[in-house]
Amino acid sequence: MTKIPDIIASSAQNAAENTAQVAAVVTVLNSLDAMIYVADMKTYELLFINDYARKKWGEPGNKRCWEYLQTNQSGPCAFCTNDKLLDENQQANGVYVWEFQNTQNGHWYQCRDEAIRWINGDLVRIEIATDITDRKSMEQELEAARREAEYLAGTDPLTDLNNRRVFFNLGEQVLKEALRFNCPTSIIMFDLDHFKLINDTWGHNVGDAVLKRVADIAAATVRTADILARIGGEEFAILLPQTDLPQARTLAERIRKAIAADVLLINNAPIGVEASFGISSCEECGELTLTDLLNIADQQLYLSKKHGRNRTSAHQVNP
Template sequence: MSEHETSEHDSNEANYSAITTILNSLDALVYVADIDTHELLFFNDYGQTQWGAPEGRRCWEVLQKGQQNPCEFCTNPKLVNEHGEPSGVYVWEFQNTHNGSWYQCRDQLIKWPDGRLVRIEIATDITERKLMEQELHEAKVLAEKAADTDVLTGLNNRRSFFKRGNEIISDSNLRHHPISVIMFDLDYFKQINDDFGHDAGDEVLIDISHAAVKALRQDDIFARLGGEEFAVLLPNTNHLQAIELAELIRKALDENITIYNNEKISCTASFGVSSKLDLSKTSLKELISEADKKLYRAKNNGRNTVIG
């Protein structure tokens, strides 16, 4: 080897050593793998600390858990264009199957010193960020649920009823499906509060809610609108079916007994039912207004009855 070649070789060795030192100092996984054989050609110290020494194994054998073949989610196909040339950088996020941590991965094809194409991946641990995002998402879901839920009964509140109800009404109008509304109000509820106290009244509202839910179907939207007033939106339900369902609820409430401080408390309700015809269009406001008028007719007709 000539003096020039020796000098160039020493320079290359020094450069390789410097680059290796830099890559091994990173707090992130850096590895290089052959895109055809998946053989690991370089695996930095961070990777070996997390996954162990490669020992001649392939990337999917070291980095993933229980893999018998190359990963289905391997990004190699995304790194090459239709001409078989590198297509640029591909950035993605992934939860590692070996340690459960989340990583942001930066993948790219480069040429190895021997001329072959290899994948270099830099994977940075983003687990803390992901956990924070998850916590924020869960907090948002809980906040939205709280905003849509009646605190006492756990039913939909007025806000939720109108939000969901308007969406269902719009769909019903578009598809020309029947839809109905039941409104009911507890009879002489003020007397219960006066005789037994407001805590007893709250227990009655909770019991009444549970009794009514048992008579309803999965797709029905049940809400406490306020005080002792309740509403049920019935998708794909004609007027006769709605009246029959209202009668089932009325009977369930009539038979319900709330026990409070060893006292038996019963409470009935008056019902109004409104519906739209299959080909007609309506609004939730109109259906509620009509059902509310019939509810007060039920009150005036002796209570504990259904007016449809």
């Protein structure tokens, strides 16, 4: 698929012969529900802005990009991405994606920046900025819910992970976000294989030490946005916002292998443990509840146990 920057550069270079093509590209850019502008990378002169930008920021006049789009700026923005768009030979090095809160209107934007060649051969920056203020608001609400849950003593005292109550409180927020923004959501469940044997052989103090070690391994592997909890005796669950099934499987396998490779020394005796995993994932969660997804993940966990343990089973939910 041809990229928009390629179309612009190609069309600009042949503008004399391809006026209709240039006009068509501009029409497309003006129809997008995102701010698009092109600025010279040396002078910061605005070379193109689309209609969306004009509606939000007005006519640019002779303003440079930092004068037009930001406020209280006495020079080029300290957060300008120009230096991230070129390699050591001053050649374009691909797309740079970042998020930013605009200083003029306070809105959050996801920006896709790229260096391309303009009509005269100079390097310019094209930026496509999509308003993600609603998504950020949901993320902030989730973070507020997370802090409140922690304040309500929702931490498992043995592992220092979230407990079952926190898992469900935060999980409902994640599913609301998934439904609103049509994002995939996944759940990983896992528990330790033959854990009763460890307790019976070594005692519950050793069993607790094993649970703590496994919790530490999982906590060191999950991402910041993931919600890891101990939901039962030796049962753990991870809620994965904006995560599809392949991504969830990759994370589950990383944790499973790390647990299997670990050895805990108790009185100089090595103790190893393995775990079985189950995954449920929905691309469009619809009316699914957190309990629904957890039950499906639990069924997949049972399949892993049935087929030999120390493995991962997964199911893609299609409501």
